[in-house]
Amino acid sequence: MRCTGCGECCRETEMLLSNADVERLRRLGYPRERFAVRGPDGLVRLRNQAGWCVFYDREAARCRVYEHRPVGCSTYPVIFSTEEGIVVDGLCPERGSVSREELEAKGRIVLRHVATILREARG
Secondary structure, eight states: OOOOOOOGGGBTOOOBOOHHHHHHHHHTTOOHHHHEEEOTTSOEEEOEETTEETTEETTTTEETTGGGOOHHHHHTTEEEETTTEEEEOTTOTTGGGOOHHHHHHHHHHHHHHHHHHHHHHHO
């Protein structure tokens, strides 16, 4: 897919985090409470600050932790929808540039990631 770096995927993010995502970001020196929040559903998500992902640098229009970003961020705009399953997020301006092959490959990663998160949430 093509990415224009528009940052729309970082606006009002609801990105789920696995324990591995959290640990990878903690190893970079970020305290968990700075970047993670537990939702009412018990799942851990990236924190927003002023409407943007806490790691999104609006001035530079880039992610501060890009090389270590959460799995869900690396597979975006391929997401899991509870209504439709694996889909390309309609919010992404470059959604049309995702190939069928990329959708399938990233979709498998997304499904494994969501299963891991749900398993972790059950304890």
